[in-house]
Amino acid sequence: MSTRPEELNVLAVCGLGMGTSLILRMTCETALDRLGLKATVSHTDLSSAVSQNPDVLVGQGMHVADLAGIGTIQIVVEDFVDDVALESQLRQALSDEGWL
């Protein structure tokens, strides 16, 4: 448990950091909007993600597994276009962290 940052820094990750992660970023923005949270969402590739320190990391299982320790909260996303599922995952994870 920690204090929620005033503006959440969310990082969407994928292999090349330009196609799939961009779609995830858009889905993430929709989900965060509905949760009424102020957030900056960016997207990047796996190797650049290693040097970043986001509040929330979102990506596929195969990538999140390679990024242990990156992100206070890590969320594994199966369906990159399902904003309803991601909203529910975010709500749960943020509540668990005491951020919601």
Next chain:
Amino acid sequence: MERQVAAIATTAQVAHRVDNWEDAVRGASRLLEDLRVASADYTDACVQSVKDNGPYIVLSPGIAIAHARPEQGAQGLGITVLLLREAVRFGHETNDPVDVVFALATPDSDAHVGALGVLAKALRDGLANQLRDSLTAAEVATVLSRAVENDI
């Protein structure tokens, strides 16, 4: 800076089956070559990306979006789809098997953002099932074209 909204070239093909994921990616990407929005190098790069980074392009159950970097041989803005009547496995932990294989080429990052935004919205609105319900390649192409708001 002035920004222009370029038209997105689209086309589609239906295949009963392919031998493996690589053939599926090549099939979808060759359609980009047919549209003259990507080179053969781009198709190779799409395949190599999956070999290097894993089957992450399977971004939703049954759906893959093959793509590479613009500088790897993209020559224009295009989205194609290869619809497989028999789904193929990409080795994805949750989203296999795949029967809707898109390929995407964008000449620069601005166009990239716009095209992907359009495609993401269409997928949220049920594009994959509309494609699956199409009977012919021409019908698939029409559905895709309408989804990305192109005149045909």
